[in-house]
Amino acid sequence: MQLEAKDIGFRYGNGPWLFQGVNLTLEPGEIVGITGPSGCGKTTFCRILAGFETPIEGTVTFNSAPLPKKGYHPVQLIFQHPEKAINPRWKMHKILNEGWKPNKEVLELLGIDREWLERWPNELSGGELQRFCVARALGPNTRFLIADEMTTMLDAITQTQIWHAVIEIAKKRKMGIVVVTHESKLMQRLCQRVIDFNDFS
Amino acid sequence: MPILEVENLSVSFKQYTGLKQKTHKVISSLNVTLEAGEILAVVGASGSGKSLLAHAILGILPRNASICGVIKYAGEELTPDRQTVLRGKEIALVPQSVNFLDPLMRVGSQVRTSVKNGDAVSVQREVFERYHLRQEVEKMYPFQLSGGMARRTLLSTAMVSGAKVIIADEPTPGLDPDVIKEALNNFREVADNGCAVMLITHDIESALNIADKIAVFYAGTTVEVAPVENFKGHGEEIRHPYSKALWRALPQNDFIPIPGSQPHPSSLPAGCLFAPRCVMATPECRQVQPEMRKLRGGMVRCIHAT
Numbered sequence: 001m002q003l004e005a006k007d008i009g010f011r012y013g014n015g016p017w018l019f020q021g022v023n024l025t026l027e028p029g030e031i032v033g034i035t036g037p038s039g040c041g042k043t044t045f046c047r048i049l050a051g052f053e054t055p056i057e058g059t060v061t062f063n064s065a066p067l068p069k070k071g072y073h074p075v076q077l078i079f080q081h082p083e084k085a086i087n088p089r090w091k092m093h094k095i096l097n098e099g100w101k102p103n104k105e106v107l108e109l110l111g112i113d114r115e116w117l118e119r120w121p122n123e124l125s126g127g128e129l130q131r132f133c134v135a136r137a138l139g140p141n142t143r144f145l146i147a148d149e150m151t152t153m154l155d156a157i158t159q160t161q162i163w164h165a166v167i168e169i170a171k172k173r174k175m176g177i178v179v180v181t182h183e184s185k186l187m188q189r190l191c192q193r194v195i196d197f198n199d200f201s
Numbered sequence: 202m203p204i205l206e207v208e209n210l211s212v213s214f215k216q217y218t219g220l221k222q223k224t225h226k227v228i229s230s231l232n233v234t235l236e237a238g239e240i241l242a243v244v245g246a247s248g249s250g251k252s253l254l255a256h257a258i259l260g261i262l263p264r265n266a267s268i269c270g271v272i273k274y275a276g277e278e279l280t281p282d283r284q285t286v287l288r289g290k291e292i293a294l295v296p297q298s299v300n301f302l303d304p305l306m307r308v309g310s311q312v313r314t315s316v317k318n319g320d321a322v323s324v325q326r327e328v329f330e331r332y333h334l335r336q337e338v339e340k341m342y343p344f345q346l347s348g349g350m351a352r353r354t355l356l357s358t359a360m361v362s363g364a365k366v367i368i369a370d371e372p373t374p375g376l377d378p379d380v381i382k383e384a385l386n387n388f389r390e391v392a393d394n395g396c397a398v399m400l401i402t403h404d405i406e407s408a409l410n411i412a413d414k415i416a417v418f419y420a421g422t423t424v425e426v427a428p429v430e431n432f433k434g435h436g437e438e439i440r441h442p443y444s445k446a447l448w449r450a451l452p453q454n455d456f457i458p459i460p461g462s463q464p465h466p467s468s469l470p471a472g473c474l475f476a477p478r479c480v481m482a483t484p485e486c487r488q489v490q491p492e493m494r495k496l497r498g499g500m501v502r503c504i505h506a507t
Binding site: 012036037038039043080081083084111113115123124125126127128149152153154155156157158159160161164182183184185186188189 | 216244245246247248249297298299300345346347348349350352353371374375376377378379380381403404405406446447448450451452453456457458459460461462465467
């Protein structure tokens with residue numbers, strides 16, 4: 001069970017290469033950080049890892065096979081802006097249960113209030129919305145989690161709560177995590193190794 | 202004289218469940234003052250009303266919101282009419298959500314619309330260069346920008362406006378350290394030139410480098426206003442137990458969270474809003490909400506703080 005990105009290169013249209021020759025192997029239970037200046041393609045790389053985007057060069061394999069095109073995706077991406085990753089016309093319970101029904105334990109660990117389920121997305125704060133985005137990505141078949149600036153919008157206590165919860169679940173399930181953050185202190189706390197995107201542009 | 206005063210502000214939202222109307226008070230008895238030449242950092246729980254305060258000052262709250270209390274700008278009450286006249290000119294906002302960019306307008310043009318003096322094009326190019334946005338970015342639409350680039354565009358818009366009060370609502374998440382430093386130094390510079398800056402942020406560490414004072418928000422009210430020098434070490438000099446917990450949860454400090462979450466506006470506890478999560482709480486705390494009081498050169502809303 002391994003997520004492997006080999007010689008990934010990407011550019012929009014005929015524009016300059018955003019990055020080239022990016023290699024990443026993620027083992028179960030491993031936590032790897034990605035850092036680099038904004039606009040250097042970190043998010044695009046995350047989208048490639050999670051199958052939202054096809055690389056121009058290189059391949060992404062899961063378990064030595066191409067990423068699955070159907071069914072529950074084993075690589076789940078958590079976006080930087082939760083308000084852009086949910087349907088504003090769905091109530092929270094529908095958003096939460098779209099992929100799987102998160103159990104009580106997950107909801108409690110992430111501090112999701114029962115009462116929030118009956119609300120519309122615009123009635124919750126960014127931090128509250130992000131808890132939902134994390135919960136819905138943690139289905140039982142998630143093997144790798146890509147956290148793209150997952151807690152940048154949150155206060156320190158909420159950030160720490162969410163990370164403690166995610167790390168606990170990841171340890172239990174031997175889930176691998178890619179952490180994108182600009183916060184070097186957070187990176188040091190969480191990651192076993194760090195990839196610097198400066199090296200690929 | 203403070204350039205912006207917020208006195209006893211409360212903001213409520215009307216909500217309907219079927220035909221039943223409910224009112225949620227999301228900000229209560231909030232007091233903040235902003236002096237010219239000063240940077241006030243506003244930190245606190247996500248959902249504690251920091252952005253709502255910004256929107257209340259600008260007069261851009263949604264229609265189902267009602268506000269009580271007084272907001273004064275330059276000594277005079279900031280009425281809805283005055284807000285319409287002043288916003289974007291004397292009071293500028295750096296919005297939190299990148300959704301505030303016009304999706305159908307090239308970003309260079311968006312920045313140019315807020316230039317009041319001088320040649321809009323050259324001012325816009327100058328500010329883009331300052332924030333390391335390449336010249337081709339001005340021709341792009343918001344969907345073509347990365348998260349950090351969109352945020353730099355929002356920053357540029359406020360910086361070129363020449364406003365006397367800048368309210369920056371989370372201007373830095375997703376930016377790399379170099380640009381953060383540039384943006385924050387820029388705030389310091391405009392403040393030193395007489396502008397007042399309210400910097401709403403989670404990045405306490407960066408805020409400490411440039412701000413003069415820190416206001417800590419919890420559940421829609423201010424729990425502490427302190428000089429930045431108090432935020433150091435294990436937080437011994439910090440007054441309020443919530444501020445202390447926030448300080449200790451930082452990855453560079455202990456990275457240990459306190460349990461629980463901020464109470465919802467519909468079910469606020471009777472006394473101190475933080476009491477249910479506070480280790481220092483006594484029966485007294487649960488009776489009445491403490492008033493803000495002066496303590497060691499700052500303000501705190503806690504009866505036990507020393």
